[in-house]
Amino acid sequence: MKTIADIAKxxxxxxxxxxxxxxxxxxSDTTKKKLERIISEQKYVPNTFAxxxxxxxxxxxxxxxxxxxSFAASQTMIGIDESLRSHGYQMLIASANQEIARxxxxxxxxxxxxxxxxxxMPAQITKEHISTFRDADLPxxxxxxxHPSFPSLIHEDYEAGRMMxxxxxxxxxxxxxxxxxTERDIAVxxxxxRGFQEALARHECRADYxxxxxxMQDAMKTALHLLPQTEATVIVGATDNIALxxxxxxxxxxxxxxxxxxxxxxxxxxxxxxxxxxLTTVTYNYLDIGKxxxxxxxxxxxEADWDLLTTSPVEISVRESVDKKKxxxxxxxxxxxxxEGT
Amino acid sequence: MKTIADIAKxxxxxxxxxxxxxxxxxxSDTTKKKLERIISEQKYVPNTFAxxxxxxxxxxxxxxxxxxxSFAASQTMIGIDESLRSHGYQMLIASANQEIARxxxxxxxxxxxxxxxxxxMPAQITKEHISTFRDADLPxxxxxxxHPSFPSLIHEDYEAGRMMxxxxxxxxxxxxxxxxxTERDIAVxxxxxRGFQEALARHECRADYxxxxxxMQDAMKTALHLLPQTEATVIVGATDNIALxxxxxxxxxxxxxxxxxxxxxxxxxxxxxxxxxxLTTVTYNYLDIGKxxxxxxxxxxxEADWDLLTTSPVEISVRESVDKKKxxxxxxxxxxxxxEGT
DNA sequence: CTGAAAGCGCTTACAG
DNA sequence: CTGAAAGCGCTTACAG
Numbered sequence: 001m002k003t004i005a006d007i008a009k010x011x012x013x014x015x016x017x018x019x020x021x022x023x024x025x026x027x028s029d030t031t032k033k034k035l036e037r038i039i040s041e042q043k044y045v046p047n048t049f050a051x052x053x054x055x056x057x058x059x060x061x062x063x064x065x066x067x068x069x070s071f072a073a074s075q076t077m078i079g080i081d082e083s084l085r086s087h088g089y090q091m092l093i094a095s096a097n098q099e100i101a102r103x104x105x106x107x108x109x110x111x112x113x114x115x116x117x118x119x120x121m122p123a124q125i126t127k128e129h130i131s132t133f134r135d136a137d138l139p140x141x142x143x144x145x146x147h148p149s150f151p152s153l154i155h156e157d158y159e160a161g162r163m164m165x166x167x168x169x170x171x172x173x174x175x176x177x178x179x180x181x182t183e184r185d186i187a188v189x190x191x192x193x194r195g196f197q198e199a200l201a202r203h204e205c206r207a208d209y210x211x212x213x214x215x216m217q218d219a220m221k222t223a224l225h226l227l228p229q230t231e232a233t234v235i236v237g238a239t240d241n242i243a244l245x246x247x248x249x250x251x252x253x254x255x256x257x258x259x260x261x262x263x264x265x266x267x268x269x270x271x272x273x274x275x276x277x278x279l280t281t282v283t284y285n286y287l288d289i290g291k292x293x294x295x296x297x298x299x300x301x302x303e304a305d306w307d308l309l310t311t312s313p314v315e316i317s318v319r320e321s322v323d324k325k326k327x328x329x330x331x332x333x334x335x336x337x338x339x340e341g342t
Numbered sequence: 343m344k345t346i347a348d349i350a351k352x353x354x355x356x357x358x359x360x361x362x363x364x365x366x367x368x369x370s371d372t373t374k375k376k377l378e379r380i381i382s383e384q385k386y387v388p389n390t391f392a393x394x395x396x397x398x399x400x401x402x403x404x405x406x407x408x409x410x411x412s413f414a415a416s417q418t419m420i421g422i423d424e425s426l427r428s429h430g431y432q433m434l435i436a437s438a439n440q441e442i443a444r445x446x447x448x449x450x451x452x453x454x455x456x457x458x459x460x461x462x463m464p465a466q467i468t469k470e471h472i473s474t475f476r477d478a479d480l481p482x483x484x485x486x487x488x489h490p491s492f493p494s495l496i497h498e499d500y501e502a503g504r505m506m507x508x509x510x511x512x513x514x515x516x517x518x519x520x521x522x523x524t525e526r527d528i529a530v531x532x533x534x535x536r537g538f539q540e541a542l543a544r545h546e547c548r549a550d551y552x553x554x555x556x557x558m559q560d561a562m563k564t565a566l567h568l569l570p571q572t573e574a575t576v577i578v579g580a581t582d583n584i585a586l587x588x589x590x591x592x593x594x595x596x597x598x599x600x601x602x603x604x605x606x607x608x609x610x611x612x613x614x615x616x617x618x619x620x621l622t623t624v625t626y627n628y629l630d631i632g633k634x635x636x637x638x639x640x641x642x643x644x645e646a647d648w649d650l651l652t653t654s655p656v657e658i659s660v661r662e663s664v665d666k667k668k669x670x671x672x673x674x675x676x677x678x679x680x681x682e683g684t
Numbered sequence: 685c686t687g688a689a690a691g692c693g694c695t696t697a698c699a700g
Numbered sequence: 701c702t703g704a705a706a707g708c709g710c711t712t713a714c715a716g
Contacts, residue, residue: 003709014687019711028685045454050709053391053692068420074411081410081437090451093435095423109432112387216616244616251618274558274586276593276618345693356703361695370701392693395708686716692709700702 002044010038022046052114060090061297062110062118064103068095071269072286073121076143079290080119087298089116100124104132111136117297119143124184139300143293145187146309151300153293153310157187160266160282160314161195167280167316168234172325173262174205177232179212179222179242188238192266196236208232212242219245227253227261234262234322240269243279247321258323268317277320288312344386352380364388394456402432403639404452404460406445410437413611414628415463418485421632422461429640431458442466446474453478459639461485466526481642485635487529488651493642495635495652499529502608502624502656503537509622509658510576514667515604516547519574521554521561521584530580534608538578550574554584561587569595569603576604576664582611582623589617589663600665610659619662630654 004022008015011034021027021035038044052058061084065073081091092115094106103122110118117139122129125147133140133150146152168176178196183189193209200207208230212222219242223235227249237243243265247257255261257277265272268283289312300306346364350357353376363369363377380386394400403426407415423433434457436448445464452460459481464471467489475482475492488494510518520538525531535551542549550572554564561584565577569591579585585607589599597603599619607614610625631654642648 004711005709015710016687016689016712017685020686023711026685031685047395047709048455049391049395050692051711053389053395053694053709054711056692068423069413069416071411074416077410078437078439091435093433095420097420113390248616271613271616274590274613274617346695347693357694358696358703358705359701362702365695368701373701389693392708393695395693395710396695398708687714688716689714690712692711695708696706698703698705700704 001047002042004044004046007035007038007042007044010042011035056114058114058116059088060092060113060115061294061301062092062094062106062113062115064094064096064106064110064118064120064122066096066098066103066121066123068093071271072144072267072284075286076121076290076293079287079292080294081290083291083294084298087294089294089298091294098123100126100128104128107132107136111138117141117301119293119297121145124186139297139304141293141297141300141306143289145185148308151296151306151308151310153289153296153312154187155284155289156311156314157191158195160284161192161197162199163195163314163316164236164264164266164282165196165199167318168236168262168264168322169199169203169205171234171262171322173232173234173322174203174325175208175232175234176200176205177208177210177226177230177235178238179210179219179226179235179246180238181211181214181242188266192238206232212245214239214241216241216245216248219243220249221245223249224252227255232261233325234264237263237265240265240267240272240279240281243281243321244271244275247275247279258321262322264322272317272319280319280322281317282314283317284314285312343389344384346386346388349377349380349384349386352384353377398456400456400458401430402434402455402457403636403643404434404436404448404455404457406436406438406448406452406460406462406464408438408440408445408463408465410435413613414486414609414626417628418463418632418635421629421634422636423632425633425636426640429636431636431640433636440465442468442470446470449474449478453480459483459643461635461639463487466528481639481646483635483639483642483648485631487527490650493638493648493650493652495631495638495654496529497626497631498653498656499533500537502626503534503539504541505537505656505658506578506606506608506624507538507541509660510578510604510606510664511541511545511547513576513604513664515574515576515664516545516667517550517574517576518542518547519550519552519568519572519577520580521552521564521568521577521588522580523553523556523584530608534580548574554587556581556583558583558587558590561585562591563587565591566594569597574603575667576606579605579607582607582609582614582621585621585623585663586613586617589621600663604664606664614659614661622661622664623659624656625659626656627654 004015004018008018084091096103119141121143142150142152146154180193181189212219223246246263265281268281272279272281296306346357346360350360426433438445461483463485484492484494488496522535523531554561565588588605607623610623614621614623638648
């Protein structure tokens with residue numbers, strides 16, 4: 001491996017001059033040309049460790065995702081990778097594997113590696129997070145959740161909930177069940193539901209609420225329990241995975257979707273188009289939010305400034321899993337055929 | 343940030359001693375105790391750049407995946423991450439985004455960053471790959487494809503094909519269509535098909551072969567074309583995504599699965615359990631191969647030695663998408679109801 | 685525009 | 701077991 005000293009010698013200049021050339025400092029045209037030639041001939045690439053050791057900064061951005069195998073995380077990473085690359089930064093990924101402790105640990109590791117900044121996709125923000133952010137003292141961008149003290153980039157969760165509420169109402173449903181998740185997750189557990197509730201509040205209808213976990217299996221179990229009891233004509237899951245669990249449970253109970261029961265979700269995962277019937281959902285733009293996150297952290301790193309809150313738009317994707325009811329009058333009696341469970 | 347000099351001063355010893363303590367050299371019990379206390383009190387962590395600059399090695403393993411949003415890649419990364427962590431290494435991820443050029447570029451970048459080793463999941467291995475490997479001169483492990491000159495870790499593709507061939511035969515199918523992919527992909531395009539062919543070769547049956555791409559959309563288009571023409575009673579897609587495309591096309595044509603047509607795939611993606619009917623497939627253990635890859639590269643890095651070829655077992659997952667035919671006699675006439683296309 | 689020198693925070697023979 | 705010294709490959713004031 002060639003070093004800067006080798007190049008300097010070959011060019012007959014000092015290391016300083018080579019370094020200056022490399023970093024865009026003022027160098028005469030003649031030496032610039034010479035250096036350009038020699039460097040490409042020798043395929044010289046500066047040692048990043050030495051650079052970072054001296055300059056005390058790197059071109060790496062640490063990205064902490066809750067898990068590696070979720071549609072949302074994958075798409076967001078793709079977006080981040082893309083925009084970071086275009087700005088000359090490298091994306092480092094750490095998976096927290098759904099554990100808060102590992103999220104904290106990942107922040108420490110990244111800080112120690114002197115990344116230029118951190119993008120974090122948390123499910124919750126605890127005091128421990130806050131204090132870790134504080135003493136990491138690094139540019140930080142939150143994605144998917146917001147916090148008043150840190151730049152945040154979120155999906156329009158409230159809006160998404162509202163859209164879905166209005167949509168099912170418009171389809172004539174008057175007895176609605178929302179299967180949500182813990183309110184400790186502000187974005188999904190609270191905002192999404194709040195938007196939904198407010199849409200329903202403007203109409204005469206009955207709304208029930210239940211809670212389950214993020215895991216499809218759990219949602220299915222909950223649904224197996226709930227479905228035989230409820231008289232709701234539509235069930236809205238707080239995420240597509242929950243909706244998918246609902247569909248599986250409904251299949252198992254011999255319910256026809258959307259004939260006997262309508263189902264909808266949130267997220268726009270690719271799987272929602274594969275299932276039968278295709279799932280009506282609110283589509284989130286994970287790729288977009290990823291790109292914005294990349295831009296954002298670069299700006300935070302280079303200019304130490306970015307909006308405290310940025311949002312990424314959502315849109316409803318109407319497919320086949322929600323039925324149009326003719327009878328739009330509120331009624332407890334179901335009119336869609338009986339529930340012939342297995 | 344504290345440096346090793348600070349710690350040395352506080353302990354009243356030299357930097358050398360602190361460094362020796364840190365790296366497991368011989369240090370007296372007394373100073374060992376003292377150092378231990380001071381370091382944890384001061385929360386001292388060595389600067390990785392300085393370490394790497396001097397020691398000329400790092401504890402990072404570069405992992406190059408074809409894409410970030412595939413089930414196979416995600417699971418494999420999870421496995422790699424896990425075993426690397428347990429050995430004190432860090433996983434660095436680069437996505438080639440399906441482009442060979444970016445795969446090559448990623449190898450260069452990792453080499454420049456002085457990673458300890460590289461795990462590569464290629465779709466093909468070109469001469470350009472080989473020459474890049476050669477001058478990167480780094481421990482390298484191939485995952486999912488094999489090459490005679492480099493340690494490789496593969497799924498039992500041939501075996502998988504054989505299993506599936508035998509299974510559909512056992513189910514009484516005698517007219518079979520295999521929807522494969524380009525043979526430039528040795529693992530998927532060649533081996534999987536070869537195993538399948540050899541299983542069929544042992545019985546009297548008719549086998550047709552067609553080709554499509556890896557993308558579900560393409561598979562669906564191909565299927566829309568193929569389905570109305572073929573008289574096969576079962577179609578086997580070379581990947582689950584292809585099988586999923588087949589299912590979608592069959593649905594669109596009004597074919598009932600598995601009543602009118604049986605469908606099977608390879609991979610064991612999580613989505614195969616969600617679709618209706620659940621897909622019969624050969625399940626690959628991506629998590630396992632990921633863990634093995636982690637172990638393997640660590641061994642290559644530390645002992646410069648590992649088997650040239652290691653395999654990860656597969657198993658068939660029988661679900662609902664393949665029908666049992668009563669009539670096991672070869673016959674061109676289908677007996678499963680007519681094809682009432684849309 | 686250019687160069688000499690100091691220094692970033694470690695590790696590693698070498699001598700004791 | 702311990703320390704002084706050199707050096708890894710860069711960057712950055714500083715002086716010219």
